[in-house]
Amino acid sequence: MIYLSIPTVHILKTKWNEKEINNQIPKGFTNDASQLNLTKIDTIIQVPNNKKEIEIQLKNVLKYAKENNLKISIAGAKHSMGGHTIYPNGILLNMLPHKEMKLDTKNNILTIGSGALWEDALLYLDKKGKSIAIMQAFSSFSIGGSISVNGHGWQKDSPPISSSVISFTLMKENGVIINCSRQENSELFQLVLGGYGLFGVILDIKLKVVENEALQYKYIRLNPENYVNYYKKYISENPNVNLVFGRLRISDKHFLEEATLNFFEKVDVNIPTLQIEKSTETQRLVFRGSVDNEYGKRLRWDLETGMNKVSKNEIYSRNELLNDHVSLIENKDPSSTDLLQEYFIPERNFNKFITDMKPILQNSKIDLLNITIRGVHQDNDSYLNYARENVFGFVLLFNQKKTDKQEVEMKKLTNKLVEVALKNEGTYYLPYRLHIDKDKMRKSYPNADVFFQLKLKYDPDELFNNKFYQYYK
Incomplete structure (x- = not known):
């Protein structure tokens, strides 16, 4: 007779009681990691994996959205939980295919597409003896998404991810691509870091890297x-x-x-x-x-x-x-x-x-x-x-x-x-469920009103939009 310990029985019982869930989202809908934001949308557009083609496609999408009075939301791995990647009946940009990367070994700078996952970057850097400077606890998030929520990691005494970003390219609502850094377009640089996709489409990011140890x-x-x-x-x-x-x-x-x-x-x-x-x-x-x-x-x-x-x-x-x-x-x-x-x-x-x-x-x-x-x-x-x-x-x-x-x-x-x-x-x-009212949100983030005013400065027609913005603006 086989005797199983109580912990083993408990673990096996957990397995037996599980069901393989069907996470398939109905056609014409989208959701996020909360599984509580199933929303009908107009179109999901998956960007191509070629940088030149991406730029052409995105400019056409922006033009189409304006002509048809549609809003655009931007998604990576969709691990935010409050509709930050969703706008009802809008166009959803799936950025995941954009994952080209290149390492500057002299200056320890990784240039990477915003749709890449952290695990993509780690596997690439590992072969070169390098590692990510700052990232969140799980590697299954997209880099563009992590920057858009300005995630923090478990690297000792480090600021959030924003501190490891040297620069990024951004496609604005008019289709123009600009470079943003602490020296160039610095206001947009600050707004896009933790800006929840409201100021444009992040394309390529330059990140500090460190030694793998x-x-x-x-x-x-x-x-x-x-x-x-x-x-x-x-x-x-x-x-x-x-x-x-x-x-x-x-x-x-x-x-x-x-x-x-x-x-x-x-x-x-x-x-x-x-x-x-x-x-x-x-x-x-x-x-x-x-x-x-x-x-x-x-x-x-x-x-x-x-x-x-x-x-x-x-x-x-x-x-x-x-x-x-x-x-x-x-x-x-x-x-x-x-x-x-x-x-x-x-x-x-x-x-x-x-x-x-x-x-x-x-x-x-x-x-x-x-x-x-x-x-x-x-x-x-x-x-x-x-x-x-x-x-x-x-x-x-x-x-x-x-x-x-x-x-x-x-x-x-x-x-x-x-x-x-x-x-x-x-x-x-802020990347989680929209359960906090505007008053408490502004007590937590005293500059929120100015943030939303600057949103209109850079995107007067509110082309880039999502449930987070609709709730708090």
């Missing part, structure tokens, strides 16, 4: 009250740390009372080869087994902290660590969706924010799956700036049922969390 894994278990002090001591004051993230315990038992600080130090050894294929199914099932399941949440925490002991001092390449795919946490339940929220809190209010959000999360009917913490340094480049000083980003992942009742609950929860963030001199991140 061998990194050794370290971690510390700690009380969240000590997180800031430990971060300063073990991360900021350690010149060898390259990548870092924190995590809070979210099981009912010891809820937000335990944390881990996970970091990777440079070591002088041979760099492991980047593996294209990774086996992640067990890891995914452990994660999915925590949905609406207290045992699963405790098991995941115990397994992750236990694996930390096993994998402590293990060596990885920087590119290997950056090349994680969103499939690591893929949700195959057709009745629910996973939704992100992010809050950026100054160091001085770190502990108070955790204290204030704790009862809100405990009393919510929405299932919390994860809280990751990242240090984000001040951003001096983007106009809609969420890191106006050095902050800690709290990245919250929820599982929400696709029901009207849960949608109402999520809206209530989000508003309470934004109020707590504002109370603690922080802000929230």
